Amino acid sequence: MKKKTWQRRTLKYGLVGLTLYLLYIVAFGLIPYAFFPEVNQQFKDSFDSASFYGSEAPSVDRAGIMEMGEAGLEARVGLIHAAQSSLDVSYYSTHWGDSTQVFFGALLDAANRGVKVRFLIDGVAHHLTSQAKTTAYALVQNPNVELKFYNPVQLLKPWTFNGRLHDKYIIVDDTFVLLGGRNIGDKYFEMEGYNKSYSLDRDVLVYNTAAGTSDSAQSVIPRVKLYFGEIWGLNTSKHTYGKLSAVQTAAGQLQTERLVETYQHFIENKPYLVSEHINAEKITVPTAKISFIHNPSHTLKKEPLLWYQLSELILNADHKVTIQSPYTVLNRTMENTLRQVGNKIEQFSLLTNSQASSPNVLAYSSYLASRTALADTFDQIYEYQGDHSLHGKSYIIDDDLSLVGSYNLDLRSTYINTEVMLVVHGRQFHDRLEDHMSAYQTASLVYDKKNGYSDSSQIPPRDIPWYKKWISYPLQKISWLYKFLL
Numbered sequence: 001m002k003k004k005t006w007q008r009r010t011l012k013y014g015l016v017g018l019t020l021y022l023l024y025i026v027a028f029g030l031i032p033y034a035f036f037p038e039v040n041q042q043f044k045d046s047f048d049s050a051s052f053y054g055s056e057a058p059s060v061d062r063a064g065i066m067e068m069g070e071a072g073l074e075a076r077v078g079l080i081h082a083a084q085s086s087l088d089v090s091y092y093s094t095h096w097g098d099s100t101q102v103f104f105g106a107l108l109d110a111a112n113r114g115v116k117v118r119f120l121i122d123g124v125a126h127h128l129t130s131q132a133k134t135t136a137y138a139l140v141q142n143p144n145v146e147l148k149f150y151n152p153v154q155l156l157k158p159w160t161f162n163g164r165l166h167d168k169y170i171i172v173d174d175t176f177v178l179l180g181g182r183n184i185g186d187k188y189f190e191m192e193g194y195n196k197s198y199s200l201d202r203d204v205l206v207y208n209t210a211a212g213t214s215d216s217a218q219s220v221i222p223r224v225k226l227y228f229g230e231i232w233g234l235n236t237s238k239h240t241y242g243k244l245s246a247v248q249t250a251a252g253q254l255q256t257e258r259l260v261e262t263y264q265h266f267i268e269n270k271p272y273l274v275s276e277h278i279n280a281e282k283i284t285v286p287t288a289k290i291s292f293i294h295n296p297s298h299t300l301k302k303e304p305l306l307w308y309q310l311s312e313l314i315l316n317a318d319h320k321v322t323i324q325s326p327y328t329v330l331n332r333t334m335e336n337t338l339r340q341v342g343n344k345i346e347q348f349s350l351l352t353n354s355q356a357s358s359p360n361v362l363a364y365s366s367y368l369a370s371r372t373a374l375a376d377t378f379d380q381i382y383e384y385q386g387d388h389s390l391h392g393k394s395y396i397i398d399d400d401l402s403l404v405g406s407y408n409l410d411l412r413s414t415y416i417n418t419e420v421m422l423v424v425h426g427r428q429f430h431d432r433l434e435d436h437m438s439a440y441q442t443a444s445l446v447y448d449k450k451n452g453y454s455d456s457s458q459i460p461p462r463d464i465p466w467y468k469k470w471i472s473y474p475l476q477k478i479s480w481l482y483k484f485l486l
Contacts, residue, residue, distance in 0.1 A: 081267075089117065123152030138259065140252070175221075227297070327360060353383065383446075
C-alpha cells in the first residue's frame, strides 16, 4: 500500500513539475516572440537609401554569382585553398555527406599549412553529432582552428531555444567573401548520387581588387569581418568542447586523416581548383558599390533591422521589384509595406515554391492562408514546378540594384534569426541575377486566385504528394497560432 502511495505521489509531482516546466517554456521561450518590436527611431533617422548607390566609376569590389550547386562547392574549395592567413567561416548547418567531408577536409588542410581558421556555427542546427562528432574533435584539437557554437540550447533557459544563427558565408583574408543561402551538404551542392530533392540556391562571390593596399578598407569585406567578430565575441557564442579525452583525441586524429584524404582525392579529380590562382576577374563583374546589411547579432527577439532597410529600398523603387524567397510568412506590418510597393510600381512579382516543391509544410501552409490576399499585392506570383525546391533568397530592384543573402521573407528571418544580405549596385550583376531568376520563372506557373493557375501549355503543374494535400488544409486554418515562429 505504501509503495502504491509513493508511486502515485511520484507520478503526481512529476506531472506537476512537467506542467510547470512547459508553462515556463511557453512564458519565456514562446510568448515573447509573438509580439513584434519596431525599429528604433535613431536607426530610422540614420538610414539613407542613397548610400547604397555608387558613382559611375567602378568600386574596388567585383562580384559574381555561384548559381549551380557544383559551382558553389568548387568555389568553397578554391577559396579555402587560396587562403594565406585567415579564414572566418559562419554557417547555420552542416549535413553529413560527401561534399561536407570535402569541405571540412579543405578547412583542416588549410589549418595544417598555417591558416588561422575561426569556424562559427549554430548551436542547434550544426549536425556535428553522431558520425560527424569526430569532425568536431578533429577541428578543436587543431592548433590553428577555433570552433564556436552560437546560442547552444540550455534546458533551464528557454530563451535559448529560438534565436538561431542563419548566416552562411566565408571570409578569405581581406580578399574574398562568399555569401548566400547555401548550407553545407550534398543537397545544396547537387552532388551526384544524392537521391532526394536538391535545394536550389545561390552564392555571391565578392572580390576585393584593392586587397593588401591602402584602399582595401573601401571594400565591403571589412564590414562583413567586423560583423563576424561581433558575433564571435558574444558570450552566447561558446567553445563547447573542453579538453578532449584520449579516446576523443585519437578519434579526432583519425578523422583528420580521413577528411584530408577525402579532400585530396577530390582535388586530384579537379586539379584546376588548386593548381591555378582563382581567376576572380573572369568570374566576377565590376560593381558601383556593394553594401552589407544584417540583423542584430544577439540571441533574443530582434528589431527587424534588415527588413527595415530592405523595405525602404523596395519602397524607393521606381518601376520594378522581383522577390525570390522559398518561404513567405508575413505579419500585418510586412503585408502593408508590400501593398504600398505594389500600389506604387508597375512590376512587382514574387518567385517562390509551389506546394509540391516546398519542403516546409508548416511555412507553406501559412503562405496558403494568405495567398489570395498576396495575389492582390503582387502583379504576378510565380510558383516553381521543377523537380527540386527553391532555397535562394534574392531581390532585384529597378535596373541596377540587387540583394542576395540568407534572409527569407518570413517572420523568423525578420524578428528571430541572425540574417545577412549583400546589396550590389551594378547593372551587369543585376542582369546576371535577373537571368537566373527568370530561368526559374520559366519553370513556374503564375498563381491565379480564381483558377488556381493561369493557363500554360508548356509547364504542367507538378503533382502534389497526398500527405501535403491532407495536412496543409487544416494547418492553414490554424497557422495564425504559430506563424510567428516560422
